[in-house]
Amino acid sequence: MSNRFLAAIGIAAATLTAAFLPLYSHAADPVLNLYSARHYQTDEALYSNFTKQTGIRINRIEAGDEALLERLRSEGRNSPADVLLLVDAARLWRAQIDGLFQPIRSRVLDSRIPPSLRGKDDGQGAEWYAISTRARLIIYNRASVNPGNIRTYQDLAGAALKGKVCTRSGAHPYMLSLIGAMSEHLGESATEQWARGVVANFARPPRGGDSDQIKAVASGECAVALTNTYYLVRMMRSETPEDKAAVAKIGWIWPNQSSWGAHVNVSGGGVTKNAPNREAAIKFMEYLVSDQAQSYLANGNNEWPVVASAVADNPTLASLGKFKTDDLPIAQIGRAQITAAKIIDRVGWR
Numbered sequence: 001m002s003n004r005f006l007a008a009i010g011i012a013a014a015t016l017t018a019a020f021l022p023l024y025s026h027a028a029d030p031v032l033n034l035y036s037a038r039h040y041q042t043d044e045a046l047y048s049n050f051t052k053q054t055g056i057r058i059n060r061i062e063a064g065d066e067a068l069l070e071r072l073r074s075e076g077r078n079s080p081a082d083v084l085l086l087v088d089a090a091r092l093w094r095a096q097i098d099g100l101f102q103p104i105r106s107r108v109l110d111s112r113i114p115p116s117l118r119g120k121d122d123g124q125g126a127e128w129y130a131i132s133t134r135a136r137l138i139i140y141n142r143a144s145v146n147p148g149n150i151r152t153y154q155d156l157a158g159a160a161l162k163g164k165v166c167t168r169s170g171a172h173p174y175m176l177s178l179i180g181a182m183s184e185h186l187g188e189s190a191t192e193q194w195a196r197g198v199v200a201n202f203a204r205p206p207r208g209g210d211s212d213q214i215k216a217v218a219s220g221e222c223a224v225a226l227t228n229t230y231y232l233v234r235m236m237r238s239e240t241p242e243d244k245a246a247v248a249k250i251g252w253i254w255p256n257q258s259s260w261g262a263h264v265n266v267s268g269g270g271v272t273k274n275a276p277n278r279e280a281a282i283k284f285m286e287y288l289v290s291d292q293a294q295s296y297l298a299n300g301n302n303e304w305p306v307v308a309s310a311v312a313d314n315p316t317l318a319s320l321g322k323f324k325t326d327d328l329p330i331a332q333i334g335r336a337q338i339t340a341a342k343i344i345d346r347v348g349w350r
């Protein structure tokens with residue numbers, strides 16, 4: 001092949017590239033910059049469907065909640081983030097207090113998400129919305145516990161469970177939200193007394209995440225523990241022999257069914273304060289509450305949809321049974337973490 005021929009091909013290729021490049025890098029291509037603490041593989045389809053429906057490309061930054069919040073705070077006004085997705089009311093409320101969200105008005109969101117599942121609303125729209133729910137339940141070792149004796153979160157502080165209770169750190173948002181909710185129902189001093197009782201019942205110092213609590217109950221290291229529902233369901237759906245063996249050893253209790261109901265928390269999100277692509281951000285939030293997206297969100301992490309018409313279609317999750325839920329507004333639970341943090345410091349639940 002002659003050098004002149006190769007040169008001709010080179011020029012043709014360069015011309016083609018120059019002609020087509022703008023199509024792929026046009027500045028007006030609609031994009032959405034998503035900061036998400038959700039990191040479930042099943043969320044992939046959720047995001048690609050949005051792009052298919054709207055033509056809006058999603059740039060995703062995924063990290064732990066704390067890392068995302070830190071990043072947003074340090075980026076300040078220059079943050080490229082449009083939407084921030086977090087888990088737990090405690091963290092959503094923290095982001096709200098830090099001024100990371102802006103209120104939005106959307107007839108779609110307001111008609112599909114009940115007021116009790118929205119963040120701060122000063123009349124200009126809510127700053128954040130729940131997009132899925134999970135509950136915090138009590139799990140127990142079948143060999144060592146008579147489940148009839150444990151009916152409430154309060155029972156975790158009872159004398160019968162001396163040396164038998166495992167928990168993660170009280171400073172974790174999942175615990176702060178639960179303890180905060182308790183204080184809304186019982187008052188601060190009764191909740192502190194309860195927390196002191198739980199700490200006195202520890203089988204070991206707090207450590208690990210919810211999955212570790214489930215394993216510790218299965219192994220007999222402790223008789224009872226607390227977990228978010230999706231960790232339990234994930235383990236129930238697992239095919240590994242270790243998980244199957246662990247699940248066979250445990251049972252679960254829906255707490256407080258004769259009083260205020262089981263503690264329910266959320267994952268959720270909102271449009272960030274300085275969103276460069278505000279329109280796209282609102283469209284994305286509205287998309288997240290469509291029936292289809294709600295099913296993806298719920299099934300991806302074994303949670304419940306927040307929209308009544310969405311179908312969970314998750315037999316393992318359904319096998320946990322129907323239960324009474326605590327209907328404290330989620331924003332109130334988020335705010336109650338201030339009281340909860342004081343309580344855990346005073347009782348040494350770290």
Ligand code: FE
Nearest residue numbers: 087210228231
């Ligand atoms: Fe979690």
